Amino acid sequence: MKINLANIKKAQKLLNKSECVAIPTETVYGLAANAYSDTACKKIYKLKKRPKNNPLIVHYLNCQILKKDCSFNNNFIKLYKKFCPGPITFILDLKKNSKISKIVTNKQNTLAVRFPKHPIARSLLKKLNFPLAAPSANLSSKVSAVTPADVKDDFGNNIKYILDGGKSSIGLESTIIDLRNKPKILRLGGLETSIIKKALNKKIIINNNPSKISSPGQFKIHYSPGIPIRLNVKKIRNGEAYLLIKKNKRTKSNYYFLSKNGSLREASKNLYSTLRKIKKDKYKSIAVCKIPNKGLGKTINDRLMRASKF
Numbered sequence: 001m002k003i004n005l006a007n008i009k010k011a012q013k014l015l016n017k018s019e020c021v022a023i024p025t026e027t028v029y030g031l032a033a034n035a036y037s038d039t040a041c042k043k044i045y046k047l048k049k050r051p052k053n054n055p056l057i058v059h060y061l062n063c064q065i066l067k068k069d070c071s072f073n074n075n076f077i078k079l080y081k082k083f084c085p086g087p088i089t090f091i092l093d094l095k096k097n098s099k100i101s102k103i104v105t106n107k108q109n110t111l112a113v114r115f116p117k118h119p120i121a122r123s124l125l126k127k128l129n130f131p132l133a134a135p136s137a138n139l140s141s142k143v144s145a146v147t148p149a150d151v152k153d154d155f156g157n158n159i160k161y162i163l164d165g166g167k168s169s170i171g172l173e174s175t176i177i178d179l180r181n182k183p184k185i186l187r188l189g190g191l192e193t194s195i196i197k198k199a200l201n202k203k204i205i206i207n208n209n210p211s212k213i214s215s216p217g218q219f220k221i222h223y224s225p226g227i228p229i230r231l232n233v234k235k236i237r238n239g240e241a242y243l244l245i246k247k248n249k250r251t252k253s254n255y256y257f258l259s260k261n262g263s264l265r266e267a268s269k270n271l272y273s274t275l276r277k278i279k280k281d282k283y284k285s286i287a288v289c290k291i292p293n294k295g296l297g298k299t300i301n302d303r304l305m306r307a308s309k310f
């Protein structure tokens with residue numbers, strides 16, 4: 001994708017004035033604002049209708065810049081070297097003298113940080129002298145946005161600017177890992193757990209469904225397209241849209257395919273846009289076929305399971 005410098009300048013100007021701008025990332029679109037400014041961060045919560053106790057992920061260009069705000073440990077350095085920039089978010093200890101807004105952290109002494117890979121997000125971060133707080137650019141508890149049109153659908157004219165970076169290449173949110181003690185996955189995401197485990201060469205705890213919520217991405221109801229979803233369906237009911245992992249020959253107008261040949265990577269990229277499309281096509285409910293529960297399929301199943309609690 002070609003980088004349009006005039007567009008990046010426009011986003012930069014608005015962000016410098018404590019406004020919110022939607023930005024492309026490789027995972028999903030983010031609703032970004034100056035992470036050092038209370039005024040700017042309050043606007044994110046208002047626009048998204050996000051509960052105030054749900055902290056935000058802060059996006060940095062690199063770990064040099066992060067040093068001002070967080071303390072590092074060996075596991076972080078290992079994973080940073082291997083996977084960043086990329087679809088992984090780290091929970092780290094916040095430094096006492098950090099300028100991060102208390103609105104971002106909900107007054108906790110931890111911070112969720114990520115280094116986006118998308119070249120437009122990176123060019124923008126290079127021009128700013130603050131990091132960007134950026135949750136997914138969708139209304140709270142709804143399906144994430146993976147294109148500028150998705151963002152527009154959710155926010156209409158309430159959003160000042162959407163920086164166009166094409167369709168997000170991964171299409172699922174980042175994997176969140178808490179690295180303060182023993183590595184603990186808080187949210188499955190675009191980077192597979194088995195790959196992280198291999199890189200750390202140690203056991204990692206998966207706490208994706210805790211009794212006590214520490215990361216509200218773990219909320220049971222989330223990622224909802226706004227219509228009911230049934231999972232592991234072999235036989236659909238009258239009037240349902242049927243979501244299938246791979247294209248089959250018996251195509252019907254109510255069949256929606258996530259990939260051509262069953263690729264979980266392709267299915268991830270298409271998941272949210274297909275859920276949005278089905279809603280737009282006015283179906284009242286969605287039946288989903290069985291999705292293989294391995295690799296990114298685990299993340300897809302996690303999102304569908306939460307979306308089905310609607």
Ligand code: AMP
Nearest residue numbers: 055056110111112135136214215216217
């Ligand atoms: P999103 O709003 O889609 O960007 O998701 C961000 C996720 O990161 C939410 O589930 C937040 O609860 C989680 N998060 C942000 N900061 C923290 C933190 N300090 N500790 C645990 N989870 C966090």
Ligand code: MG
Nearest residue numbers: 135136137144
């Ligand atoms: Mg979200």
